[in-house]
Structure formats: structure tokens, C-alpha cells
Amino acid sequence: MHYFLIFVLLFLSELLYFKIANKFNIIDKPNERSSHTRITLRGGGVIFYFGALAYFFFEGLAYPWFMLGLTLITFISFVDDVRPASRGIRLLFHFTALALMFYEWGLFSLSWWTLIVALILCTAIINAYNFMDGINGITGGYSLVVFIALAYINVAMVPFVDSEMIYMVMAAVFVFNYFNFRKKAKCFAGDVGSVSVAFIILFLIGRLIIVTGDFSYIVLLAVYGTDTVLTVIHRLMLHENISLPHRKHLYQIMANELRIPHVVVSVVYMLIQAVIIIGFFVLKEYGYWYLLTILLLLSASYVGFMRRYFKLCGK
Incomplete structure (x- = not known):
């Protein structure tokens, strides 16, 4: 029953965001580099953050350092959607967010060069996920496949994270897909969506790799x-x-x-x-x-x- 409640709350949150985006003109205008032709609301992927936030509060403030990192990277990505931020500021927020996730993973006991390699690889993965967000349905659809796989691994193969986290973020993905996975999308994920969901997926896969080696x-x-x-x-x-x-x-x-x-x-x-x-x-x-x-x-x-x-x- 609580999953249905979470889904409804996330759905209403997305609708509320649409009103805010309309009021403050947070839109994506097509240009010669775009794969779309209509002016569309940008930043609907902020719902992925809300899904993780719902888990954080409903499940006793779990994974606090990860959640702080996710908040930082979501914030700067949303700012960048509204008004482009400088590359230096973005990198500062990204590196800080990743450092917090590394702390949650327990990586700071490793050598400094291992941390540097991890920082480079994780930054590359997040940016790659962001690069791939260019057409209707691809970010939400691909992410859904990955989350379903992670949920199966967690239940049937090796437990590596609280299943509730995966399920609540999946509920957010379903909400986003309802508005984006269609011929004429109601909203786009924006950097805030593609970066935040990449950060969440990276955290989960990272924990899986750490647990299993x-x-x-x-x-x-x-x-x-x-x-x-x-x-x-x-x-x-x-x-x-x-x-x-x-x-x-x-x-x-x-x-x-x-x-x-x-x-x-x-x-x-x-x-x-x-x-x-x-x-x-x-x-x-x-x-x-x-x-x-x-x-x-x-x-x-x-x-x-x-x-x-x-x-x-x-x-």
C-alpha cells in the first residue's frame, strides 16, 4: 500500500513542478543540435531526486552521505538547467558529491591513486549518462531496465542494498516515463534528471561491486x-x-x-x-x-x- 502512496505523492510532485517550470519559464527550446522540434518543459527528471528523498525520510535517514552528495549534484544540475553555471563550479559540486558517495562506500581507506582513478571513472560515467539524454524515453526507459536488473540481483542473487531504495526510485522513474516516454513529451529530464539518476545508479552498482568484488x-x-x-x-x-x-x-x-x-x-x-x-x-x-x-x-x-x-x- 505504501508504494501506491509514494507513487501518488511523486506524481503530484511532478505536476507541481510543471506549474513551477511554467511560471519561471524553465523550458527547452529546440535548436540545430536538438533532436526535438517543440518547446518543452525542462527538468522533469528532478522527480528521480524526490524518489530517493522519499526513501531517505521514510526509511530512517538511510545512507546520509550519499543523500547529501545526491542533493549537491542535483542542485547544481538544476541551476545549470535554469541558467548555465561555469564549468569550474559544476566540477566542484560534482567532485564534492562523489567524495561524499565514496565516504558512504567506505573507500577512503584505500590508496590515494585508487581514489583518483575512481573519481575519474565515476565522473566519466555520470557525464556519459548525461550525454545519452537526447530523445524521448531513452533516459527513463534505459534506467528502468537497469533498476529492474538491480532489484532482481538484490533479491535473487546477492543483497547489496535496502530493496526499498530501488523500489522507490523506480516509482519515480515510472512517473517520469508517463510524461516523457511518448511521441510528444510533456517534459524532458534535463541535466537535473540525467545526472541525478546516473548518480543513483552509480551508487547502487558501486555498492554491488564492492560487496561482490x-x-x-x-x-x-x-x-x-x-x-x-x-x-x-x-x-x-x-x-x-x-x-x-x-x-x-x-x-x-x-x-x-x-x-x-x-x-x-x-x-x-x-x-x-x-x-x-x-x-x-x-x-x-x-x-x-x-x-x-x-x-x-x-x-x-x-x-x-x-x-x-x-x-x-x-x-
């Missing part, structure tokens, strides 16, 4: 990771500034140049990641070999797709 669980992000890394490498080969916006991700070419509906592209990404995860569960004893095989197959598919369709992007 098994880094092959990174397969849960294989599709996003491959698309992002290979797109960055491709742009570097083209001598482009990778910090500038673009429309050269594989999913963007599918949606913009091939004119495949956004929702269909998002479903394709969801299904591919879901199949990969199911295969991982079946072949868990070969975890690292399975991960390597999947990354090679995804990379080969990416290269084949780009060889055929990248020319449609023009310069």
Missing part, C-alpha cells in the same frame, strides 16, 4: 557505455571539440537522420540492454569473458552502423 556487473551499463566511448573516440578522430553539443551518437542518427520515432529508438536501446543483462545472468560464471564479448559485439555493431549511415550527418 566483481567488476563484470558494469555490463549493466554496456549499451550506454559503448555508444558514449566510441562516439567520443570517433569525434576525436574527426578533430572535433568533444565538449561541444552534437548529434552524432548512434541513437541520434537513428532518430534524426533515419527518422525512426524516438520511442522506437528508446525501446531498441532498452531491449538490447535487457537481453544483454539476461544473458549475463545465464552465463554469470563467465562474467568477465561475457562482458568482453558483449563489448566487442557492441563495438563491431557500432562501427558497422557508422560506416553505413554516418555520411547522412554531413559535416
